[in-house]
Amino acid sequence: MTSYFSAQHAPAQRRNSLPRLSLDEADRHQSSTSTTHNVLPSLSYAAAAAAANQDSPHPNLILNQQIFADKSNRLLSLIVNTKGLLEEIRETNATKAWQTYYPSLQIPSVAAAASAAASGASGHPLRRSASFHPEEEERSLPGQSRLQRSFTSVPGSPQHAHTPAESIPSVGRLIPELNVLKLDLKVGNYATGNDTLLRGLERNTIAHLLDGRIQQSSKHLDNLYQRVSDKSSKVLITGDLNAGKSTLVNALMQRTILPIDQQPCTSLFCEVLDAQENEGQEAVHAIKEPSLYNREDPNTFTVVDMRHLEKFMNDVIDGYEDYAQLKVYCTDRRKVNDSLLHNGVVDIALIDSPGLNRDSVKTTALFARQQEIDVVVFVVSAENHFTLSGKEFLWNAANEKTHIFIVVNRFDSIRDKERCKRVILDQIKQLSAKTYEDADELVHFVSAGSCLPETIKDGPLPDDFLRLEECLRSFVLEKRCKSKLAPAKVYLENILSDVCVLSESNRQMASEELAKVRLELERAEPEYQETLIRREVVLEKVERLAEETCSVIDSMTREKLSNAVDDIENAASALVPWNGLLHIWQYATDLRYVMADLFVDRVKNCEVEAKEKTRSGVSDILTIAEDSSAMAQADAMTLFSKPDAVRISTGKLKDELSLDFADIFEVQDKLGVASVSLGAVTMFSSKALGYKSLIHSLFDITNTVGVSNVRKWAVPVVTAAGLGLLVYIAADMKHALARKTARKLRNHVRESTMVHNEAMRITKECRRVFKSNAWEIQNRFQKEIEAHERRRAEQEKAAKDGEQAVIYFGKVFDKADELARWVAAVEVEVEERKIKA
Numbered sequence: 001m002t003s004y005f006s007a008q009h010a011p012a013q014r015r016n017s018l019p020r021l022s023l024d025e026a027d028r029h030q031s032s033t034s035t036t037h038n039v040l041p042s043l044s045y046a047a048a049a050a051a052a053n054q055d056s057p058h059p060n061l062i063l064n065q066q067i068f069a070d071k072s073n074r075l076l077s078l079i080v081n082t083k084g085l086l087e088e089i090r091e092t093n094a095t096k097a098w099q100t101y102y103p104s105l106q107i108p109s110v111a112a113a114a115s116a117a118a119s120g121a122s123g124h125p126l127r128r129s130a131s132f133h134p135e136e137e138e139r140s141l142p143g144q145s146r147l148q149r150s151f152t153s154v155p156g157s158p159q160h161a162h163t164p165a166e167s168i169p170s171v172g173r174l175i176p177e178l179n180v181l182k183l184d185l186k187v188g189n190y191a192t193g194n195d196t197l198l199r200g201l202e203r204n205t206i207a208h209l210l211d212g213r214i215q216q217s218s219k220h221l222d223n224l225y226q227r228v229s230d231k232s233s234k235v236l237i238t239g240d241l242n243a244g245k246s247t248l249v250n251a252l253m254q255r256t257i258l259p260i261d262q263q264p265c266t267s268l269f270c271e272v273l274d275a276q277e278n279e280g281q282e283a284v285h286a287i288k289e290p291s292l293y294n295r296e297d298p299n300t301f302t303v304v305d306m307r308h309l310e311k312f313m314n315d316v317i318d319g320y321e322d323y324a325q326l327k328v329y330c331t332d333r334r335k336v337n338d339s340l341l342h343n344g345v346v347d348i349a350l351i352d353s354p355g356l357n358r359d360s361v362k363t364t365a366l367f368a369r370q371q372e373i374d375v376v377v378f379v380v381s382a383e384n385h386f387t388l389s390g391k392e393f394l395w396n397a398a399n400e401k402t403h404i405f406i407v408v409n410r411f412d413s414i415r416d417k418e419r420c421k422r423v424i425l426d427q428i429k430q431l432s433a434k435t436y437e438d439a440d441e442l443v444h445f446v447s448a449g450s451c452l453p454e455t456i457k458d459g460p461l462p463d464d465f466l467r468l469e470e471c472l473r474s475f476v477l478e479k480r481c482k483s484k485l486a487p488a489k490v491y492l493e494n495i496l497s498d499v500c501v502l503s504e505s506n507r508q509m510a511s512e513e514l515a516k517v518r519l520e521l522e523r524a525e526p527e528y529q530e531t532l533i534r535r536e537v538v539l540e541k542v543e544r545l546a547e548e549t550c551s552v553i554d555s556m557t558r559e560k561l562s563n564a565v566d567d568i569e570n571a572a573s574a575l576v577p578w579n580g581l582l583h584i585w586q587y588a589t590d591l592r593y594v595m596a597d598l599f600v601d602r603v604k605n606c607e608v609e610a611k612e613k614t615r616s617g618v619s620d621i622l623t624i625a626e627d628s629s630a631m632a633q634a635d636a637m638t639l640f641s642k643p644d645a646v647r648i649s650t651g652k653l654k655d656e657l658s659l660d661f662a663d664i665f666e667v668q669d670k671l672g673v674a675s676v677s678l679g680a681v682t683m684f685s686s687k688a689l690g691y692k693s694l695i696h697s698l699f700d701i702t703n704t705v706g707v708s709n710v711r712k713w714a715v716p717v718v719t720a721a722g723l724g725l726l727v728y729i730a731a732d733m734k735h736a737l738a739r740k741t742a743r744k745l746r747n748h749v750r751e752s753t754m755v756h757n758e759a760m761r762i763t764k765e766c767r768r769v770f771k772s773n774a775w776e777i778q779n780r781f782q783k784e785i786e787a788h789e790r791r792r793a794e795q796e797k798a799a800k801d802g803e804q805a806v807i808y809f810g811k812v813f814d815k816a817d818e819l820a821r822w823v824a825a826v827e828v829e830v831e832e833r834k835i836k837a
């Protein structure tokens with residue numbers, strides 16, 4: 001049973017990969033392609049024409065094949081370049097400071113243009129952007145539509161009117177609209193508009209979504225590359241039972257490959273491919289599950305010996321074998337120009353299908369709908385015309401393929417050939433109007449049975465069959481153009497148009513932001529310079545005012561303290577009570593205490609005044625600095641209020657003012673009394689006078705008058721002096737002591753550094769307050785200047801980024817525009833304008 005199965009060959013791997021181009025590589029490539037593009041068509045046509053001039057049986061076909069090859073290559077190159085451009089955009093998005101943002105209605109110039117157009121305020125129609133290069137028009141290929149920077153053109157303007165809407169897919173609109181990169185946001189069932197939703201999203205989120213779309217598009221370009229570079233084209237041969245489908249395949253191959261029989265013999269799809277698809281090895285692969293078939297995985301198929309193909313097929317019909325599809329790899333030994341399968345441009349695979357009946361019609365229709373089926377050849381028997389199943393198939397499947405290639409076979413068995421033709425063409429008219437229109441090319445009356453190699457021997461093929469073959473190849477090429485090149489072209493047009501819209505809207509945004517930043521920079525500079533100058537002026541004023549105030553405080557303190565003693569003398573006399581001679585020592589002590597206290601009070605007064613002057617000075621400083629800081633005022637208010645304020649010590653001053661006996665004696669001298677009675681002196685109080693000073697005084701007196709005189713006049717003088725002294729003490733001692741203490745204080749003030757020290761202390765404290773305020777003001781200026789500089793640095797960076805962004809987006813636009821022009825130059829008949837990823 002399995003004798004027809006044979007050993008399997010290990011196939012080698014063959015891959016088709018799409019090289020990735022960077023913008024620079026794309027540049028180089030583009031420049032090289034640019035030169036190539038300029039000569040490409042002529043080269044191809046020249047080569048094709050040269051080939052056509054040779055003694056070829058199919059000159060038109062060769063020309064068509066060359067043209068097709070040329071178009072494919074150009075589109076492949078454009079796909080690579082476009083993908084490179086998209087990759088560059090993505091890479092820039094990820095690494096550079098400027099991202100490609102989604103174009104929105106909020107582009108200021110666009111919005112302004114829109115409102116101007118709406119209000120009709122503009123006297124003349126809005127022109128295309130100034131960035132449009134007129135010289136590009138000259139560089140345009142003749143007859144080509146141009147993608148232009150034209151967001152500011154208005155529908156209805158003369159310029160707009162000159163450009164047919166369809167020739168500028170979307171760029172020429174006032175509000176840019178994207179095709180493949182458009183973000184369609186749908187949130188639940190809410191009828192929120194897409195623009196509203198987009199506006200609600202963060203700019204970065206939209207950029208991220210857009211990046212996703214670009215990535216998707218990049219992947220789709222990979223698919224298109226694969227599709228365009230894939231040279232294989234599948235031709236499905238279907239028709240009624242016994243119409244001669246297998247015979248036709250064998251005749252086309254000029255080899256008996258498939259079994260032919262009067263009985264139904266094809267029960268599964270048999271794909272006949274060039275052996276080159278199988279590393280040049282002829283083989284038959286029987287496949288149970290076509291979707292899992294992998295030529296490189298022997299587990300997905302069984303190898304059948306080609307010699308036993310008929311037996312194998314009969315076993316399938318009889319139910320002994322359960323297979324759904326056959327792949328027959330066979331060598332076409334004819335020359336490239338004659339070979340249908342391997343003709344150098346497109347590798348055609350012929351798929352023989354089971355004859356149509358009630359059971360198979362749906363399966364075959366489904367098969368015909370597959371994307372890789374480029375052409376459907378319908379074989380109808382000239383004897384039977386179209387059966388019900390055939391009609392059903394044509395109605396279902398043919399509608400999708402629009403044109404069907406019809407082979408009316410077994411024409412040799414018809415006697416009234418003209419009548420037969422007429423009847424069948426009438427039927428075709430009903431079934432497929434488009435096929436009928438091109439009947440000359442698409443409907444062929446042949447006898448495949450008479451074209452088999454065993455019938456022909458080495459003789460020539462009949463003309464009608466040769467014509468069928470040529471028309472079939474042309475039809476495959478034409479269909480291939482539509483099925484493979486057209487989607488690539490349309491997609492490229494759409495994506496490049498989107499890139500133009502994106503880059504131009506982003507260039508506009510970047511330009512506007514750049515202009516804004518430059519204006520801000522321009523405006524901020526004088527402000528910055530003014531702050532620098534103001535800082536110098538204010539700080540100088542503050543320093544001068546502080547110095548002046550401190551100088552005033554210093555002079556004031558020195559003057560007040562130096563002149564304080566007179567007031568203090570009078571005030572102290574009034575303040576200290578005189579309790580008689582017996583309390584004279586106490587009086588003297590109280591007096592110096594009070595005077596010392598009063599002097600310290602004067603110092604405090606000076607502090608109060610210094611504080612007031614400082615506060616007022618600080619207030620003036622703040623006015624100069626245009627600062628209303630309460631902190632600085634509080635600082636001045638707390639001056640000298642601390643309990644531990646270092647001030648002159650009252651105790652120390654009191655000590656400095658203490659009187660001794662000599663001071664009292666100096667008091668008598670002033671009054672002019674001649675002598676002093678020791679007795680009277682002792683009256684003061686033994687506890688008041690020290691013995692040491694008493695003895696010292698006695699020696700002084702004795703030395704003055706002499707010892708003999710002292711003996712002689714001692715008693716009367718002492719008596720008289722004692723009396724006099726008593727009288728004097730009683731009369732003037734109080735004032736004399738006050739004067740003496742005051743004098744001591746005055747001398748102390750004059751001779752010591754006390755006043756200087758106090759003045760220095762008070763001034764120093766005040767200066768400290770001024771300094772702290774000046775520092776604060778300087779600090780605030782510094783912060784303001786630093787903020788200015790920071791802002792300026794940011795703006796300068798933004799300006800630099802903006803400049804580069806403008807250049808970058810301009811370059812992207814130019815590149816996309818250039819590519820779009822070359823895409824437009826590839827002439828492919830396009831049925832639908834918009835094909836999305």
Ligand SMILES: Nc1nc2c(ncn2[C@@H]2O[C@H](COP(=O)(O)OP(=O)(O)OP(=O)(O)O)[C@@H](O)[C@H]2O)c(=O)[nH]1
Nearest residue numbers: 242243244245246247261264265266355447448449
């Ligand atoms: N007279 C004549 N007979 C032909 C011609 N072509 C095919 N036949 C015969 O028609 C019969 C059926 O041919 P096949 O090629 O097996 O037909 P088929 O459509 O593949 O059949 P199934 O696959 O079984 O549907 C055979 O006996 C052929 O010899 C022809 O041009 N003229």
